[in-house]
Amino acid sequence: MPDDNQVASFDPTESQWQGLQLTDKAATQIAKLMAKDSSLLGIRLAIKPSGCAGFAYVLSMATEIDSDDLVFTHQGANLYVPLKAMPYLDGTEVDFVSQGLNQMFQYNNPKVQSACGCGESFNV
Secondary structure, eight states: OTTTTTTOOGGGSOOOOOEEEOOOOHHHHHHHHHOOTTTTOOEEEEEETTTEEEEEEEEESSSSSTTTTTEEEEEEEEOOOOOEHHHHHTOOEEEEEEEEEEEEEEEETOOOOOOOTTTOOOEE
């Protein structure tokens, strides 16, 4: 019988990933950002512990490739994801949406079990 106090572990290099997908709108927005800054290789999507639900998405500009990055490309736009984030992000569709005056990247993550009320954080 397993000990309930043990934490499960995994080796991310031994998994087969579905990957992440960029919608056409997300790829277009990333390509626009890349065109404005010649040092920009794409964007990086990671996660960090945060909020009441557990994790938050972290989006940053990718100006260099990290040794553990996986790259997902669509229409010339690059999305970099650290290997350690894949167990939480695998299968996610990244979209770019407009809501009123706001424009933002939106993450359709099939692994999300719950999210906080404000939408700041999620749990898998």
